[in-house]
Amino acid sequence: MKAQQLNEEIMKIKKNLAISDTGFVFDPSTGDSYTLNPVGLELIQLIKSGQDLPAITTHITGKYDVDAIAFERYYLDFIATLRQMHLIDDNA
Amino acid sequence: MTKLAFERPIIQRINAGLPSKYGLPRHIEPLSHIEGVSIRELLSRYGSPLFILSESTIRRTYRDAHRAFSTRYPNVQFAWSYKTNYLNAVCRTFHQEGSWAEVVSGFEYDKAIANGVPPEYILFNGPDKTRDDLQKAIKNQSFIHIDHFDELYEIIALTKELNQKARVAIRVNMDTGIYPQWDRFGFNYENGEAWDALNRIMASTQLELVGLHTHIGTYMMSTEAYKTAAAKLAALAVGLERKHKHHIRYIDIGGGFASRNTLRGAYYPGTDTAPSFDDFAEAITSALMSSELKPETLPMLILETGRALIDDAGYLTGTVLANKRLADGRRATIIDAGVNLLFTSFWYDHDIRPVEATSEQTEDTTIYGPLCMNIDVIRGSILFPLLKKGDHFVIKRVGAYNNTQWLQFITLRPKVVMIDTQGQVHVVRKEEKLETINAQEVVPVHLDKIEW
Numbered sequence: 182m183k184a185q186q187l188n189e190e191i192m193k194i195k196k197n198l199a200i201s202d203t204g205f206v207f208d209p210s211t212g213d214s215y216t217l218n219p220v221g222l223e224l225i226q227l228i229k230s231g232q233d234l235p236a237i238t239t240h241i242t243g244k245y246d247v248d249a250i251a252f253e254r255y256y257l258d259f260i261a262t263l264r265q266m267h268l269i270d271d272n273a
Numbered sequence: 274m275t276k277l278a279f280e281r282p283i284i285q286r287i288n289a290g291l292p293s294k295y296g297l298p299r300h301i302e303p304l305s306h307i308e309g310v311s312i313r314e315l316l317s318r319y320g321s322p323l324f325i326l327s328e329s330t331i332r333r334t335y336r337d338a339h340r341a342f343s344t345r346y347p348n349v350q351f352a353w354s355y356k357t358n359y360l361n362a363v364c365r366t367f368h369q370e371g372s373w374a375e376v377v378s379g380f381e382y383d384k385a386i387a388n389g390v391p392p393e394y395i396l397f398n399g400p401d402k403t404r405d406d407l408q409k410a411i412k413n414q415s416f417i418h419i420d421h422f423d424e425l426y427e428i429i430a431l432t433k434e435l436n437q438k439a440r441v442a443i444r445v446n447m448d449t450g451i452y453p454q455w456d457r458f459g460f461n462y463e464n465g466e467a468w469d470a471l472n473r474i475m476a477s478t479q480l481e482l483v484g485l486h487t488h489i490g491t492y493m494m495s496t497e498a499y500k501t502a503a504a505k506l507a508a509l510a511v512g513l514e515r516k517h518k519h520h521i522r523y524i525d526i527g528g529g530f531a532s533r534n535t536l537r538g539a540y541y542p543g544t545d546t547a548p549s550f551d552d553f554a555e556a557i558t559s560a561l562m563s564s565e566l567k568p569e570t571l572p573m574l575i576l577e578t579g580r581a582l583i584d585d586a587g588y589l590t591g592t593v594l595a596n597k598r599l600a601d602g603r604r605a606t607i608i609d610a611g612v613n614l615l616f617t618s619f620w621y622d623h624d625i626r627p628v629e630a631t632s633e634q635t636e637d638t639t640i641y642g643p644l645c646m647n648i649d650v651i652r653g654s655i656l657f658p659l660l661k662k663g664d665h666f667v668i669k670r671v672g673a674y675n676n677t678q679w680l681q682f683i684t685l686r687p688k689v690v691m692i693d694t695q696g697q698v699h700v701v702r703k704e705e706k707l708e709t710i711n712a713q714e715v716v717p718v719h720l721d722k723i724e725w
């Protein structure tokens with residue numbers, strides 16, 4: 182996937198992940214587990230609910246003290262990490 | 274409605290069962306003030322990056338070391354190792370506390386003189402003393418610590434030319450059970466070379482043998498090695514008393530005590546592993562006291578402690594330039610201070626802290642300096658709080674060897690400030706400018722004109 186497309190496409194989080202309200206993530210297909218910080222958990226939930234980047238940006242910048250440009254950087258970095266951990270379904 | 278503080282989103286893998294390579298996770302506490310002075314304010318006033326020295330810490334550390342030795346031995350003298358940090362403000366603080374000077378070049382010798390050190394309180398070490406240096410030291414009656422036979426014979430020749438006696442000691446290298454053994458400086462103990470050199474000196478009417486010197490290594494964590502070293506120098510002194518009825522004035526055990534920094538890759542932090550001044554003092558003084566040296570002619574004990582006296586007093590602070598992701602997904606944080614300023618990051622896993630409060634979150638991070646060079650790594654891998662561009666960091670225990678071994682490489686060196694014992698801040702070294710560097714250069718006339 183090209184970087185450009187990140188902005189336009191709705192991300193698909195890997196389907197069978199178990200995600201707790203405290204930010205604990207378990208991937209049954211590999212046995213790996215992860216922790217999310219609160220903002221990371223919120224983003225995963227927004228992505229799972231099918232929101233795209235513009236919608237997520239509006240939500241986050243409305244709630245937190247961060248501007249859209251700065252947020253986009255952190256968002257893309259976060260997605261890159263998820264992909265690196267094979268937690269994003271690129272074939273969906 | 275006020276908005277919530279934003280922390281960048283992160284996810285981290287949990288390695289259940291396997292002990293982490295970081296050992297127990299330790300929360301990295303921010304450090305916002307030094308001696309009650311705000312680091313942020315210092316950065317905004319003096320620029321970023323910035324070296325900060327604490328005069329109180331220098332004095333406190335010196336007094337602790339001096340107490341450890343002087344409560345165990347009747348006659349103790351420290352000599353400040355100039356190469357460890359020869360900023361004049363630092364040297365003068367040690368001299369005010371009573372330290373002599375230990376120098377290893379003509380440049381350092383002249384610096385000590387310029388700092389007002391009486392020449393007869395200067396110990397002149399090292400393999401590189403020029404003819405001029407030796408002449409000066411002989412005339413000034415400084416203590417010359419002879420490194421090799423060529424130097425010994427050059428000094429004898431010079432004393433004849435000058436028709437003046439020289440005060441000399443020899444540097445002795447030896448097996449103290451430490452590997453690698455430092456045998457490139459001075460005369461060897463085990464093979465009898467040191468004893469030969471002493472006899473040669475005693476045979477000369479021009480040389481006054483005043484002491485015995487050794488420096489067994491640096492960042493030594495073994496107090497046993499010092500016990501061995503002190504016992505061997507004491508044995509030489511006893512030999513001189515027996516054979517020549519000559520009493521030396523001092524035994525100089527050199528420097529080398531580990532500071533509380535953590536060596537690269539060490540499992541336990543240096544704050545847990547470095548022996549205390551009391552530990553070193555106990556080893557050295559007990560070896561001297563239990564030797565055959567006579568109590569009424571005990572020589573002065575000289576210490577040339579460097580890093581253990583100054584590391585804690587130095588801080589390097591600066592600013593985060595950027596964050597990025599490495600190919601393997603790890604985080605990289607780029608800061609505005611690199612190995613050009615922090616030479617000791619080649620040896621140590623330096624204790625680096627955020628200046629501003631952060632959340633509990635940490636991420637496996639590589640911390641790079643600003644140089645466009647692959648070697649510029651401050652910490653290879655550290656669980657570090659999530660700093661953003663513009664946030665500040667401070668690195669602890671950088672007082673030793675950085676203000677002397679730093680490089681004018683790619684960029685200029687910043688200011689050094691000292692916080693005095695009253696909390697007042699003084700610039701003790703100005704920042705370099707382009708003019709500072711260009712002032713040393715001379716452009717040949719034919720390169721004056723460039724046509725484009």
Ligand SMILES: Cc1ncc(COP(=O)(O)O)c(C=O)c1O
Pocket residue numbers: 354357375398488490491492527528529530577578579580581673
């Ligand atoms: C002769 C001599 N004395 C003292 C020192 C100071 O050593 P340290 O900083 O390890 O205490 C050195 C450093 O290499 C040295 O060469």
